[in-house]
Amino acid sequence: MKIEFIGPASLSVDDGVVYLAKVDGKEVECCFTYEALEDVDPDAVFGNALEHFTKHQLLLLSAAERKLLKGLAHSGKLLINSSDLKLEQ
Numbered sequence: 001m002k003i004e005f006i007g008p009a010s011l012s013v014d015d016g017v018v019y020l021a022k023v024d025g026k027e028v029e030c031c032f033t034y035e036a037l038e039d040v041d042p043d044a045v046f047g048n049a050l051e052h053f054t055k056h057q058l059l060l061l062s063a064a065e066r067k068l069l070k071g072l073a074h075s076g077k078l079l080i081n082s083s084d085l086k087l088e089q
Helices: 034-039 049-055 057-069 082-088
Strands: 003-011 017-023 026-032 077-080
Touching: 003 049, 003 057, 017 049, 017 057, 026 057, 034 049, 034 057, 034 082, 049 057, 057 077, 057 082
Parallel strands: 026 077
Antiparallel strands: 003 017, 017 026
């Protein structure tokens, strides 16, 4: 399986962040929930979601990659929530 994170990061309608990936040549929207962005660094003051995503991009994208490798994307979308970050901390 070939996974490429191609971006860019953009705000989603639920105040989370969407980041595009290509999985075996097909686009997948990786949707990071607002809660996941908050929980990735609970000690930080949460302000701008895009800035927070950028600060923790490596950690967040590795959580997305784990889910993609397990085949958990459906209909071109992958949801990353707080529970997906537990292994990273």
